[in-house]
Amino acid sequence: MNRDPDRETGGMPVSHRPSPVTGFWTLFRKEWLRFWKVSVQTILAPILTVLLFLVVFAHSLSGRVEIFPGVDYAAFLVPGLAMMAVLQNAFANSSSSLMQSKMTGNIVFVLLPPFSHQEFFGAYLLAAIARGVVVGAGIFIATVWFVDLRLERPLWSAAFALAGSGVMGALGIVAGIHSDKVDELAAFQNFIILPLTFLSGVFYSIQSLPPFWQAASHLNPFFYMVDGFRYGFFGASDVSPWLSLAIVGGSFFALSFFTLWLLRSGYKLRH
Amino acid sequence: MVPAIQIEQVSKNYGGIRALDAVSLRIGQGEFFGLLGPNGAGKTTLINILAGLVIASSGSARVLGHDVVADYRSARRALGVVPQELVFDPFFTVHETLVFQSGYFGLRDNRGWIEEVMHNLDLSDRASTNMRALSGGMKRRVLVAQALVHKPPVIVLDEPTAGVDVELRQALWQFIRRLNRHGHTIVLTTHYLEEAEALCGRIAMLKQGRIVALDSTQNLLRMHSGCYLELRLQPDRLPDSLAALVTLRREGGYRLALRDYAEVESVIAGLRSAGIAIQELEVLQPDLEEIFVQIMRRT
Numbered sequence: 001m002n003r004d005p006d007r008e009t010g011g012m013p014v015s016h017r018p019s020p021v022t023g024f025w026t027l028f029r030k031e032w033l034r035f036w037k038v039s040v041q042t043i044l045a046p047i048l049t050v051l052l053f054l055v056v057f058a059h060s061l062s063g064r065v066e067i068f069p070g071v072d073y074a075a076f077l078v079p080g081l082a083m084m085a086v087l088q089n090a091f092a093n094s095s096s097s098l099m100q101s102k103m104t105g106n107i108v109f110v111l112l113p114p115f116s117h118q119e120f121f122g123a124y125l126l127a128a129i130a131r132g133v134v135v136g137a138g139i140f141i142a143t144v145w146f147v148d149l150r151l152e153r154p155l156w157s158a159a160f161a162l163a164g165s166g167v168m169g170a171l172g173i174v175a176g177i178h179s180d181k182v183d184e185l186a187a188f189q190n191f192i193i194l195p196l197t198f199l200s201g202v203f204y205s206i207q208s209l210p211p212f213w214q215a216a217s218h219l220n221p222f223f224y225m226v227d228g229f230r231y232g233f234f235g236a237s238d239v240s241p242w243l244s245l246a247i248v249g250g251s252f253f254a255l256s257f258f259t260l261w262l263l264r265s266g267y268k269l270r271h
Numbered sequence: 272m273v274p275a276i277q278i279e280q281v282s283k284n285y286g287g288i289r290a291l292d293a294v295s296l297r298i299g300q301g302e303f304f305g306l307l308g309p310n311g312a313g314k315t316t317l318i319n320i321l322a323g324l325v326i327a328s329s330g331s332a333r334v335l336g337h338d339v340v341a342d343y344r345s346a347r348r349a350l351g352v353v354p355q356e357l358v359f360d361p362f363f364t365v366h367e368t369l370v371f372q373s374g375y376f377g378l379r380d381n382r383g384w385i386e387e388v389m390h391n392l393d394l395s396d397r398a399s400t401n402m403r404a405l406s407g408g409m410k411r412r413v414l415v416a417q418a419l420v421h422k423p424p425v426i427v428l429d430e431p432t433a434g435v436d437v438e439l440r441q442a443l444w445q446f447i448r449r450l451n452r453h454g455h456t457i458v459l460t461t462h463y464l465e466e467a468e469a470l471c472g473r474i475a476m477l478k479q480g481r482i483v484a485l486d487s488t489q490n491l492l493r494m495h496s497g498c499y500l501e502l503r504l505q506p507d508r509l510p511d512s513l514a515a516l517v518t519l520r521r522e523g524g525y526r527l528a529l530r531d532y533a534e535v536e537s538v539i540a541g542l543r544s545a546g547i548a549i550q551e552l553e554v555l556q557p558d559l560e561e562i563f564v565q566i567m568r569r570t
Contacts, residue, residue: 018348018376018377018378018421019377019379020344020377021377022374022377022378022379023374023375023376023377025374026370026371026374026375027371027374027375029371029374030363030371033362033363033367034362037362038362101360104358104359104360104361105354105356105358106358106359106360108324108354108356108358109358109360109371109372109375109417110375111322111323111324112322112323112324112347112350112352113347113372113375113376113421114343114344114345114346114347114348114376114377115375116344266326270323270324270325270326271285271324271325271326
């Protein structure tokens with residue numbers, strides 16, 4: 001350790017006014033870099049997984065199944081698979097970051113600074129949405145070369161991508177705060193997130209299901225995310241996109257209020 | 272002047288366990304203050320309440336007059352905490368870690384101070400090193416740097432030298448002393464009582480969540496009116512009349528605990544009458560460790 005007495009170190013007046021915006025932006029940037037630095041694992045791996053799904057399912061079913069008139073099964077599949085990856089990665093980002101920080105103890109570095117619970121929530125949420133959107137965009141870029149994709153109503157797709165990843169980012173914050181062990185988070189992921197995304201109409205239209213499973217699908221909020229997102233591509237959907245948007249938007253606001261309440265209470269963070 | 276830290280009737284319960292019991296404490300600006308106590312005494316709980324990591328069950332805590340709950344933004348900006356655990360974020364380098372920590376406190380362009388802190392903690396050469404690749408001592412330096420990066424007027428060090436080598440320990444204390452000379456309030460918890468004795472102007476001792484002693488270090492040291500007598504004798508034995516005074520038996524020597532200096536005379540007389548020659552004699556003052564042990568036993 002080098003202490004040069006000529007260097008003025010002790011007087012430490014704060015020379016510039018601290019800004020909460022800087023705090024929020026820094027926390028978002030840290031969360032962004034956290035997944036960007038390991039992008040092989042956090043971005044490329046989910047894109048590869050989707051491509052494998054696409055190759056297997058499109059090869060097996062293309063030409064045999066037509067869900068929307070004039071839409072090839074591979075083209076039908078891409079938006080569903082992309083949305084599934086968006087949702088899973090948005091959830092994984094906020095949940096794993098908080099869970100790992102809690103387990104290693106470095107959560108203290110974001111609890112000691114003067115963040116409000118809104119800033120804390122906003123930064124983790126925005127990073128989760130960012131990862132979801134980056135993965136979704138990556139899937140789009142990777143598949144557009146060999147699948148004939150239309151994007152008829154891009155704003156609808158963008159709205160569902162943002163709202164859907166927002167729901168999952170908020171859910172990830174709740175799961176990350178609540179889970180004390182890796183297995184608890186894994187259970188959340190494997191027994192809730194994964195089945196609900198797989199059974200949300202990613203691989204099929206719910207119109208092709210028996211009445212009971214159609215009704216059950218309407219209880220799955222992920223179905224509305226996938227169906228609304230797909231509407232942006234083909235201008236066709238199983239239910240009205242307005243209904244889907246209302247359900248997804250309502251879920252986002254409800255979950256956000258719950259997460260903010262949880263953070264404000266200090267649940268499992270400030271004892 | 273507003274106190275650097277003001278704690279009033281703070282209690283903390285964990286289920287049925289009372290970790291802090293109506294603790295009140297006032298630490299003035301510019302003090303070097305020691306918070307001592309055995310494991311589980313409540314030191315870290317008290318620090319965590321100040322830092323907002325733990326919510327008190329009752330009572331209030333203020334940092335430079337800012338309530339840690341109602342006015343948490345100002346309170347946290349005024350406080351830098353070096354946590355006890357050696358924690359780090361494995362995704363980032365030393366420089367990134369410090370830039371982020373500075374940004375969390377709302378400081379956007381803080382490069383000059385970050386470089387200065389790194390220079391003073393001898394971290395400049397490791398700026399681009401990932402945190403995972405650092406030794407324990409280096410990680411500890413980064414923790415100190417993280418606590419200082421937003422220029423807090425009140426600095427809390429929770430056992431900062433636990434498991435740290437002598438060189439870093441001494442260098443760290445020189446740096447912290449200098450910050451204290453420049454007006455920063457330092458609150459230190461440590462199990463190395465010789466460090467507390469050498470550094471702290473005032474000391475509070477905690478036991479089972481209560482403050483059992485609070486005074487200047489000098490006054491605490493004066494509380495013990497007795498002294499110790501270290502003897503090397505020929506032949507190497509004590510008369511029975513002095514055996515009860517022995518606190519330490521070493522190869523070729525004894526340490527006797529005396530109530531006061533006047534007792535030295537009677538010990539020498541006792542040895543002389545028993546025909547035992549004194550080869551070496553040294554009178555020792557009790558140190559903070561002795562005082563600490565006494566207070567903990569007494570309360």
